Amino acid sequence: MRRSPREVALDLVSPQRAVFLLLVVLLVAIVVVNPSFAEPGQLMRFLQRVAPVAIVAMGQYFVIVSGEFDLSMGSLVTAQVVGAGVLVGQDGSRTVPVLALMLAFGVLVGLVNGLATTFLRVPSFIVTLGMMLALLGAVMFWTGGAATGNPADEFRQIGRGGWREVPVLDFVPYAVVILVGLLVLALWYTHRPAGKLHVAVGDNVATAHHAGVRVWWVKTRAFVISSLSATVAGVLLVGYAGVHPSVGRGYEFTAITAVVLGGVVLGGGRGWIVGALAGAVVLEALFVLLNYAGVPSTVRSSVQGVIIIAAVAYSALDFRRRRSGPATTSPAGGDAAPAPGRGGDTSTTSPAHSGA
Amino acid sequence: MTTAPVLTARGLTKSFFGVRVLDEVSIEVRPGEVHGLVGENGAGKSTLMKILAGVYQPDDGEIHLAGEQVAFAHPIDAMHAGVATVFQEFNLLPDRTVAQNVFLGREPRRRGVVDVREMARRTQHVLDELGVTSVRPRDRVGSLSVAQQQVVEIAKALSHDAKVISMDEPTAALAAHEVELLYRIVRSLAERGVGVLYVSHRLKEVFDLCDTITVLKDGRLVSSGPADELGPDELVRRMVGRSIESYFPGPLEGTERGTELLRVTGGGNAWVDGIDLSLHAGEITAVAGLQGSGRTELAEAIFGIRPFTRGSVEVGGRRVRVTSPRHAARLGIALITEDRKATGLSLAQSILDNVLLVIRGVFPRRTAHVRREADALMARLELSTDRLDREVQLLSGGNQQKVVLGKWLATRPRVVILDEPTRGIDVGAKVAVYDVIRSLAREGVAICMISSELPELLGIADRVLVMRDGRLVADLAPSATEEEVLRHAAGAEVGA
Numbered sequence: 001m002r003r004s005p006r007e008v009a010l011d012l013v014s015p016q017r018a019v020f021l022l023l024v025v026l027l028v029a030i031v032v033v034n035p036s037f038a039e040p041g042q043l044m045r046f047l048q049r050v051a052p053v054a055i056v057a058m059g060q061y062f063v064i065v066s067g068e069f070d071l072s073m074g075s076l077v078t079a080q081v082v083g084a085g086v087l088v089g090q091d092g093s094r095t096v097p098v099l100a101l102m103l104a105f106g107v108l109v110g111l112v113n114g115l116a117t118t119f120l121r122v123p124s125f126i127v128t129l130g131m132m133l134a135l136l137g138a139v140m141f142w143t144g145g146a147a148t149g150n151p152a153d154e155f156r157q158i159g160r161g162g163w164r165e166v167p168v169l170d171f172v173p174y175a176v177v178i179l180v181g182l183l184v185l186a187l188w189y190t191h192r193p194a195g196k197l198h199v200a201v202g203d204n205v206a207t208a209h210h211a212g213v214r215v216w217w218v219k220t221r222a223f224v225i226s227s228l229s230a231t232v233a234g235v236l237l238v239g240y241a242g243v244h245p246s247v248g249r250g251y252e253f254t255a256i257t258a259v260v261l262g263g264v265v266l267g268g269g270r271g272w273i274v275g276a277l278a279g280a281v282v283l284e285a286l287f288v289l290l291n292y293a294g295v296p297s298t299v300r301s302s303v304q305g306v307i308i309i310a311a312v313a314y315s316a317l318d319f320r321r322r323r324s325g326p327a328t329t330s331p332a333g334g335d336a337a338p339a340p341g342r343g344g345d346t347s348t349t350s351p352a353h354s355g356a
Numbered sequence: 357m358t359t360a361p362v363l364t365a366r367g368l369t370k371s372f373f374g375v376r377v378l379d380e381v382s383i384e385v386r387p388g389e390v391h392g393l394v395g396e397n398g399a400g401k402s403t404l405m406k407i408l409a410g411v412y413q414p415d416d417g418e419i420h421l422a423g424e425q426v427a428f429a430h431p432i433d434a435m436h437a438g439v440a441t442v443f444q445e446f447n448l449l450p451d452r453t454v455a456q457n458v459f460l461g462r463e464p465r466r467r468g469v470v471d472v473r474e475m476a477r478r479t480q481h482v483l484d485e486l487g488v489t490s491v492r493p494r495d496r497v498g499s500l501s502v503a504q505q506q507v508v509e510i511a512k513a514l515s516h517d518a519k520v521i522s523m524d525e526p527t528a529a530l531a532a533h534e535v536e537l538l539y540r541i542v543r544s545l546a547e548r549g550v551g552v553l554y555v556s557h558r559l560k561e562v563f564d565l566c567d568t569i570t571v572l573k574d575g576r577l578v579s580s581g582p583a584d585e586l587g588p589d590e591l592v593r594r595m596v597g598r599s600i601e602s603y604f605p606g607p608l609e610g611t612e613r614g615t616e617l618l619r620v621t622g623g624g625n626a627w628v629d630g631i632d633l634s635l636h637a638g639e640i641t642a643v644a645g646l647q648g649s650g651r652t653e654l655a656e657a658i659f660g661i662r663p664f665t666r667g668s669v670e671v672g673g674r675r676v677r678v679t680s681p682r683h684a685a686r687l688g689i690a691l692i693t694e695d696r697k698a699t700g701l702s703l704a705q706s707i708l709d710n711v712l713l714v715i716r717g718v719f720p721r722r723t724a725h726v727r728r729e730a731d732a733l734m735a736r737l738e739l740s741t742d743r744l745d746r747e748v749q750l751l752s753g754g755n756q757q758k759v760v761l762g763k764w765l766a767t768r769p770r771v772v773i774l775d776e777p778t779r780g781i782d783v784g785a786k787v788a789v790y791d792v793i794r795s796l797a798r799e800g801v802a803i804c805m806i807s808s809e810l811p812e813l814l815g816i817a818d819r820v821l822v823m824r825d826g827r828l829v830a831d832l833a834p835s836a837t838e839e840e841v842l843r844h845a846a847g848a849e850v851g852a
Contacts, residue, residue, distance in 0.1 A: 193716035193723045200713055203702040210661070210699045211763065212685035213717030269704045 015315035016263035016271070019278045026285040033292045041170035046288065047281075048162070048173035052077075052233035052240070053254055054280040055179060057262075058186055059229025060255035061276035062222040067202035067268030068117060068124035070223060072131035073230040073255055076109055077248025079135045080234030082143055085243030088151035095155045102231050109135070110227030114220025124223075132252065139245050147244040159239020175236045182232065186273050198222055202268020250301070257308045258283055265315060283307070360423070362387045362551045363408070363439065363520045368417035370403050378403045379575045380417065385520055385551035390542060392566030392583065393555045396595055396754075396782035399572040401555050405522050408553070409441035410434035422519065440513030442523045446505050450498030455479040457497050458512045482511045485548070486541050503534035510541060514550075521545060522553035527561060528780055531647030532808065533846060539565060557782065558809075559588050571595055595783060604815030605790055608798040613818075614638045615673075617802040618689070618771045620658065622667035627653035628826040631667065635771055635802035640793060642817030643806045643828075644841050650826035651806045652694055655773045658804075659691040660684045672770065685718045690764035692757075694775040694806075700760040703749040707734070710748050711762045719767065726766045733762050736795075738788045754785025761792060772796060773804045778812060790816055810838040 012021050031038045037046070056073055063070040080102050087098045113131055117124040150156060162173035189195040197218045201208045209215050234248065241247045262279030264271025286307075287300060361384035370378040378400045385391045395401050406412045408419065410428030419426050421437055428434040434441070448457050455475045456463075463470040464478065479493035488511075491504050500508065506526060513521050523542075527535050542565055545552055556562050562569060562583070569586055571578040571594045578594050586594075614637030623631035628650045635641055645651045656662045658669070660678035669676055671687045678684045684691070693699040702710055708730055715726045726733075730744060737758040748759055757777065764772065774793070778786045793803055793816060807813050813820055814834055822830040822844040830844040 193712075193720035196709065196712070196716050200702050200705060200709065200716075203704045204698075206699045207702050208713065208717065210681050210691065210693055211714045211717055212680070212682035213713070214682060265704075269702065 014263070015311075015318050016275060018314070019262050019275050019282055022261075023278050023282050023285065026282060026289060030285060030289050030292070033289065037288075039170070040168060044162075044169060044171050044173055044176060046284070047179070048175045049240070050281050050284045051173075051175040051179040052159075052236045053251070053258065053284060054277050055182055055229050055236070056226075056233045056251050056255040057258035057276045057280040058182065058273055059226035060252070060259050061262075061264060061271065061273050062198055062225045063124070064256070064259050064264055064266060065202045065268050065271050066198045066219050066222040067205065068219060068222065069128060069256070070113065070226045071125065071128040071252045072109065072113060072135060073226060074248050074251035074253070075132040075135035075139070076106065076227055076230040077234045077237060077251050078245055079139050080105070080231050081238050081241075081243055081247045082139050082148060082245060084155060084234065084238045085148045085151050086142070088155045089149070090152050092152035092154035095152070098155070099235065102235065103228065106227040106231035107224055110224030111220060113227065114223035115216070117223070118216035118219050124219075128252075143245050145245055147242070150243050151238060155235075156239040159236040159241075161239070175240070178232065178236070182229070183274075183277060190273055194218075194221070199269055199271075202270075204269070253308075254283065254304065255280070257304050257311070260308055260311045260315075263315065266312060359386050359388070361385060362422055363553075364420040365404075365408065366418055366420075368404065368407055368414045368419075370407060370412060370414050377575050378407070378414075381572065381575070381577045382417075383553075383570055383577075383580065385553055386568075387519070387549045387551050388546050389568055390546050390552045390554055390566045392562040392569040393553055393572070394557075394559075394562055394569060394591065394595060395572035395578075396784055399595075399782075400575040401572055402524065403575075404572070405441060405524055405553070405555060408434065408439055408520075408522060410439075435516055435518075438517060438519035440516055440518035440521045442506065442509045442513060442521065442526060444524050444526075444528060446509050448497050448505055448508060450496075452497060453493065454483075454491055454495050454497060454500075454508050454511070455493035457508055458482065458493075458515050460512075478515070479511065482515050483507075485514065485544070486511060487544055488537070488541070490537075501534070502529045503531070503537055506530070506538065507541065510545075514545070518550060520551045520553060522555070524555045525557065525780065526554070527556065527558060532810075532842065533646060535561075557780065559591060560811075562591075563588065592783060604812070605787075605794050607818075608794050611794075611798040612638050612800075614800055616670075617672055618658070619670040620664070620667060621670075623657065623664040623669065624666040625653075625657055625662055625664050627662060628657055629666075630827050631657070631664075633658075633804075633821070633828065635804055637770075637800040637802050638797050640797055640803040640805060640816060640818045642813040642820045643804060643823055644810065644813050644820055645806075645823030645845050647808070649823040649845065651823050652775055653826070654823065655691055655693075655775050655804070655806060658684070658773060659689060661691075682718055685714055685767060685769075688767075688770035690767060690769035690772045692760050692764060692772070692774045692777050694779065696753075696756055696760050700763075701748050701756060704747060706745045707739070707748060707751075707759055707762075708744040710759050711744070711766055713763055714767050730762075730766070733766060734758070737762055737765075737792060752782070752785075754781040754788070757781050757785060758788065761789070765792075765796075769801065771802045771804070773806070775806045776808065777805065778807070778809065786812075810841055814838065814841070 011017055036042055060070055060073060084098060084102060087101065088094050109131065113124065113128055116122050116127045158174055162171055164171055166172045197213055201213060201215055201218045205215055237247050258279035259276045260266060261282055262271065262275030264276055291297065363385040366382045367380045368378055369376065369380055381400065381404060393401050403412065407414050410431040410433050413429065421439065426437055428437065458479045459475050464474045465471055476493040483491055486507065488507050491500065491507050497505060497508060526538055530538060542552055542554065554566055566583045568581065569583045569591065570580040571591065573595060616634055616636050618635040620631050620633040631654060643651050643654065653662060657664050658678065660680045660683050663679045669678060676687060678687065697703065702713065711730050712723060712726060715723050734744065739755055739758045748756055751759065777789050793805065797803055805817065814836065817834050820832040820834060820836055820841060821828050822832065822841055824845055832840065
């Protein structure tokens with residue numbers, strides 16, 4: 001299909017694509033301000049710092065696109081970081097068993113979130129909010145709110161180490177390799193039948209259920225994925241940031257902001273995982289730029305708050321634009337007939353008000 | 357019918373993204389006239405209605421109301437000018453009373469407070485004029501039936517002193533016995549000198565009610581003239597270029613009644629009871645009944661959405677308890693649900709993703725295979741788009757229904773249950789659905805079809821079962837008359 005330049009331009013600023021445009025603009029701006037940023041080593045260190053947030057955002061993507069929220073990710077990161085610090089201690093040989101334990105704990109948290117959401121029918125907003133507080137309380141109780149000792153160096157190397165003096169790239173952090181590996185895995189999964197079901201369930205749960213899809217299992221899987229991604233982020237952060245009960249704080253909202261910025265629709269059913277990943281990179285790039293511009297990092301939350309509102313507003317605007325197009329005209333006739341006896345909720349919606 | 361038209365539209369044109377959906381269409385509605393507006397989906401009926409309602413603004417053309425040129429920038433402008441529209445989806449607040457809904461936003465006041473008594477009195481007055489006794493001003497709207505809610509919408513329009521009322525498929529959501537009420541109201545509106553613009557797919561209604569019929573096709577005006585100069589044959593030909601004989605295709609050669617594929621004995625749950633049902637390969641079993649008779653609930657019981665709690669079910673001779681749609685799909689049962697937007701489609705997903713939904717969810721190993729065959733499958737359903745990556749919400753109702761059919765046919769089911777498969781789709785799509793049903797029957801699939809449209813049921817079924825109050829009350833031959841079916845369906849209340 002041949003497209004006019006105007007259509008291409010419109011497509012570039014659509015909520016699904018805008019994030020990539022934004023990413024390019026920001027990276028160029030950073031390089032203009034600080035040309036050394038473009039050096040491979042610098043770029044790799046930037047990506048190393050982005051990796052935990054990006055991984056959490058990819059996990060959150062699956063939950064949001066399935067029509068739910070995971071607010072417990074930040075607390076889970078904290079719990080994993082603190083847990084690793086305490087359990088590994090100075091004994092480097094415990095690295096592997098503790099990693100296994102952390103992954104198992106991640107799966108457990110995801111299962112609890114998912115099963116409580118699907119079987120107890122508690123909105124995930126509440127379930128994961130409860131999980132967030134429960135985990136945070138447990139961490140505070142355990143540590144008394146103070147930093148504990150850093151674990152053995154073997155464990156910390158995962159997050160801070162890498163291959164040095166690599167040709168061309170100079171420095172390849174393990175974190176970036178893990179990020180790329182997870183991205184490939186996630187892309188593969190989203191193209192599998194099981195991965196496709198997340199979007200379908202997020203779009204219309206009733207349709208999915210009527211089609212024989214195990215909705216509870218699809219949603220629970222999304223929560224397990226997000227908890228596992230928080231676990232991996234925790235492992236990386238132990239190396240990068242050290243062990244403190246404040247590590248991971250606010251990660252759930254950073255992840256949600258990144259996902260929304262990436263054009264993923266809250267409520268589910270629409271969005272691309274690469275967009276979520278790009279959203280995370282855009283956020284970090286923005287903070288780097290603000291940092292160069294001398295804006296204090298304490299303002300981070302405010303910036304994030306403005307971004308999330310703006311991103312959702314922008315995609316709502318775009319949605320309305322699409323709605324006023326042929327979408328409302330071609331399905332003419334009786335297909336919008338309210339199903340009698342299926343509750344009165346259909347009677348409150350009016351094409352006269354929503355269509356214009 | 358020589359009175360001057362109350363509403364005249366000339367040369368209305370509207371495009372969306374360069375696609376002309378309405379092309380220089382003109383229409384005249386006279387006071388006291390019921391003016392039928394017919395055409396296939398995508399013919400431009402809805403766009404025309406929405407322009408007259410002020411929802412869309414035309415790119416070109418003009419509208420005159422009682423001789424004066426008007427332009428509606430907003431639905432409220434149209435309402436104030438006297439053009440009211442009753443959409444299919446009602447614009448009512450279910451938790452408020454009838455009177456509160458009718459006077460929403462312009463409640464009569466006395467000393468600054470809403471005058472509840474006056475509001476009820478004036479609402480009663482409007483209802484009286486419509487000759488409606490079953491709705492009272494103080495009834496809560498949510499407690500009313502769909503037909504009664506429609507009355508409230510019409511009362512609302514009338515209370516605005518509407519000169520023209522347009523109705524979009526007003527009977528689509530009504531049961532057969534409720535349609536009479538609507539007919540009465542439409543006729544009384546016309547007697548009061550209101551011009552009624554009546555959009556419908558059901559040709560019988562159009563001929564029953566309308567004085568004038570305007571036919572649209574592909575956004576253009578085909579014809580506009582007195583109804584009595586047109587026969588149903590001619591009307592269908594003008595709408596689709598197909599004659600009415602091909603409406604209900606006969607059984608295909610080689611169709612045979614084969615073995616029993618599904619049997620329910622004494623099935624019952626909270627909604628249906630005493631169900632004895634036997635579906636055979638190659639046979640089309642129709643289930644008739646009024647709205648609320650339990651037809652949909654029967655389908656849902658078989659499909660495991662509301663499982664049977666009593667009785668037994670055998671699929672292919674094996675005793676089973678179907679407890680979920682997933683289980684049903686595994687057993688080779690498919691259900692095309694009545695409300696495709698709510699339970700049949702993932703609207704924001706592509707055609708292909710919708711078609712593959714059951715496969716991915718229940719038979720993931722077949723995904724690659726079915727994906728390769730998707731093109732052929734949708735071609736068989738005569739889906740009129742060559743791109744399977746289009747979002748389903750952008751399709752017409754008929755094409756959407758074909759996507760739902762495709763989703764289930766992809767699973768190669770042995771038993772297919774269709775609940776109102778032709779509701780709200782155009783004639784061309786209906787014929788395609790009938791063709792698919794026939795060809796499934798030839799392939800040895802057992803078909804169970806639920807429909808409110810009796811001509812359709814009698815036209816295509818090998819057997820007609822009638823439901824009433826959650827029970828199957830009659831088993832009729834396809835030679836049965838509509839009256840016969842209705843007598844069983846309505847029970848003692850027949851003739852009311």
